[in-house]
Amino acid sequence: MSQYTFTSKSRYTTFGLMAIGVLALAYGAINHDISGTRFWANILLEGLFFTFIALGASFFMALQYVAQAGWSVVVKRMYEALTTFLPFGLLAIFAVVIASAIGGHANSADIVYKWMQSDATDIAKKVPGVFDEMLVKKHLYLNVPFVIIRTIICASLWVYWVRLLRKRSIESDLTGDFLPLHYKNVKTAGLFIIFFGITEQLMAWDWVMAIDVDWHSTLFGWYLFDDMWLTGVIATILLTLHVRRRGLLKEVNENHMHNLGLWMFSLSVLWGYLWFFQFMFYWYTNIPDEVVYFQARIDHYRLPFWIMFCINLLVPLIVLMTRDTKRNPRYLILIGCIIMVTHWIDAYVWVMPGTLGLTPKFGFYEIGILLGFIGLFLYVVLSNLAKVPVSVKNHPYLEESLHHHL
Amino acid sequence: MSKVIVHALYDDDDKLRDGARRVRELGYGINEVFSPFPVHGIDKIMGLNRTRISICCFIYGCTGFSLALWMMSYMLIYDWPIDIGGKPNFSIYHNIPSWIPVLFESTVFCAAHGMAITFLLRSWLFPGVSPKNPDPRTTDDHFLMLTTAYSEQDVNALVGAANATGAVEVKQVASNDSHH
Numbered sequence: 075m076s077q078y079t080f081t082s083k084s085r086y087t088t089f090g091l092m093a094i095g096v097l098a099l100a101y102g103a104i105n106h107d108i109s110g111t112r113f114w115a116n117i118l119l120e121g122l123f124f125t126f127i128a129l130g131a132s133f134f135m136a137l138q139y140v141a142q143a144g145w146s147v148v149v150k151r152m153y154e155a156l157t158t159f160l161p162f163g164l165l166a167i168f169a170v171v172i173a174s175a176i177g178g179h180a181n182s183a184d185i186v187y188k189w190m191q192s193d194a195t196d197i198a199k200k201v202p203g204v205f206d207e208m209l210v211k212k213h214l215y216l217n218v219p220f221v222i223i224r225t226i227i228c229a230s231l232w233v234y235w236v237r238l239l240r241k242r243s244i245e246s247d248l249t250g251d252f253l254p255l256h257y258k259n260v261k262t263a264g265l266f267i268i269f270f271g272i273t274e275q276l277m278a279w280d281w282v283m284a285i286d287v288d289w290h291s292t293l294f295g296w297y298l299f300d301d302m303w304l305t306g307v308i309a310t311i312l313l314t315l316h317v318r319r320r321g322l323l324k325e326v327n328e329n330h331m332h333n334l335g336l337w338m339f340s341l342s343v344l345w346g347y348l349w350f351f352q353f354m355f356y357w358y359t360n361i362p363d364e365v366v367y368f369q370a371r372i373d374h375y376r377l378p379f380w381i382m383f384c385i386n387l388l389v390p391l392i393v394l395m396t397r398d399t400k401r402n403p404r405y406l407i408l409i410g411c412i413i414m415v416t417h418w419i420d421a422y423v424w425v426m427p428g429t430l431g432l433t434p435k436f437g438f439y440e441i442g443i444l445l446g447f448i449g450l451f452l453y454v455v456l457s458n459l460a461k462v463p464v465s466v467k468n469h470p471y472l473e474e475s476l477h478h479h480l
Numbered sequence: 481m482s483k484v485i486v487h488a489l490y491d492d493d494d495k496l497r498d499g500a501r502r503v504r505e506l507g508y509g510i511n512e513v514f515s516p517f518p519v520h521g522i523d524k525i526m527g528l529n530r531t532r533i534s535i536c537c538f539i540y541g542c543t544g545f546s547l548a549l550w551m552m553s554y555m556l557i558y559d560w561p562i563d564i565g566g567k568p569n570f571s572i573y574h575n576i577p578s579w580i581p582v583l584f585e586s587t588v589f590c591a592a593h594g595m596a597i598t599f600l601l602r603s604w605l606f607p608g609v610s611p612k613n614p615d616p617r618t619t620d621d622h623f624l625m626l627t628t629a630y631s632e633q634d635v636n637a638l639v640g641a642a643n644a645t646g647a648v649e650v651k652q653v654a655s656n657d658s659h660h
Contacts, residue, residue, distance in 0.1 A: 353577075354578065354580065358567070358577070358578050
């Protein structure tokens with residue numbers, strides 16, 4: 075028996091969390107302090123955070139095919155289940171883009187993407203404080219129809235390829251002739267990785283960097299890419315340990331956890347590297363129109379900004395350095411949860427200063443939306459996980475994975 | 481009888497592992513294993529102690545870090561302060577973000593080179609050293625395990641273990657070790 079059951083108790087828990095999220099949404103919609111930018115900024119924040127987990131898992135899934143990795147076969151169903159959240163998260167982000175486009179068309183300043191406001195690029199009126207000379211020059215790339223078209227194309231192709239990869243992977247367990255399916259998946263995974271490598275950068279600019287539209291960093295796409303990859307791997311670790319606690323996936327032993335822990339360790343260090351160098355280059359050159367991004371964060375969001383960086387870099391670096399902690403589920407769960415929380419704070423620092431201004435706002439509304447999205451995420455992932463056996467039956471590298479030893 | 485070194489030559493790393501495991505099960509120690517590439521898990525089978533090279537690595541890394549810190553504070557604060565891009569440069573605390581790339585590179589440089597040199601010295605591998613490798617085939621596609629026999633009974637057990645695990649060649653070499 076290798077079927078995960080999504081028990082009614084956990085199902086009702088996720089329903090409860092979703093109900094909290096719906097209540098928070100309703101409260102935000104009628105409360106005048108929240109409805110408007112704060113309402114949408116929170117949806118964008120949670121949409122980004124949870125979509126990035128699903129995207130990281132999708133990339134990780136494609137990477138295992140392209141790299142011909144053997145060890146990861148036994149945990150394949152875990153990251154495949156995480157990818158199923160992708161369409162839901164992308165819809166949340168898309169809703170924010172559309173809401174901003176509609177608000178901007180009506181020339182409202184109460185939107186997430188301020189550059190979409192029609193007066194911002196109106197050369198005839200040149201409204202002081204709203205008109206932005208730089209935006210006029212960027213208009214060829216950064217205009218509302220083009221952003222919407224890009225988002226639709228990228229999101230639908232990602233979802234198409236990721237679902238195809240998972241579908242074929244599940245099919246290969248049902249047929250004896252699984253090798254052709256595997257080789258098809260290797261090709262699809264290669265296509266997806268090439269497409270994703272380019273479009274992920276574009277989407278990082280459109281969805282996150284365009285919030286602070288006058289600031290740009292060529293490193294930003296990579297920085298978000300590492301964030302996706304890391305949170306995807308941590309979610310895989312947590313899901314694997316959860317399934318194993320149910321008495322399933324006996325074939326996953328501490329060697330597989332060691333490999334996943336290595337990913338968590340090295341991606342955390344890479345994250346710290348990218349974050350620090352993005353920061354240091356702006357700090358060092360000290361060009362006024364470039365430092366505004368960090369000025370807002372260091373002067374007004376000091377606590378989340380620095381604490382997030384120190385914890386995200388130092389905790390995994392020190393704790394996960396030795397072999398034993400990477401093989402111990404308790405450490406993996408503890409460090410995984412800490413990094414997840416601080417990466418949520420990281421996402422908060424991406425979105426909030428550019429949308430809500432310089433006073434950090436954190437209250438029941440933020441917590442409610444977060445809980446709602448956690449509920450939705452867990453419901454989608456766990457119900458999809460329960461649909462197929464968690465143990466893989468047919469895979470060319472299954473034997474290698476079962477005997478994986480570090 | 482005097483000490484005899486049993487040379488067991490294998491053409492496959494899995495057979496080598498089996499042979500080494502058999503020898504250890506019989507209660508004998510393994511002097512040395514020669515192999516053209518690192519054989520996964522052989523150190524545990526041989527019963528080697530955990531490597532201390534990571535401790536060396538830490539010490540060399542700290543050395544590199546301190547050297548770079550000392551070098552830059554001497555050059556940029558004490559000896560010849562230069563105003564770069566309007567950055568305050570008269571204290572370590574204010575300069576440290578811009579020094580991190582150099583500190584990092586120096587740490588990695590010293591740790592990597594220190595480890596490599598330590599490893600080569602500890603293995604006594606440098607130009608002019610006569611090779612300890614008893615059989616040149618172990619630099620190509622063969623694996624050699626050396627074990628020590630002190631009696632006729634030992635020889636029989638060790639040669640038997642080597643033959644039973646598929647050794648392609650088994651030799652007995654009288655030891656010229658003066659400490660027998």
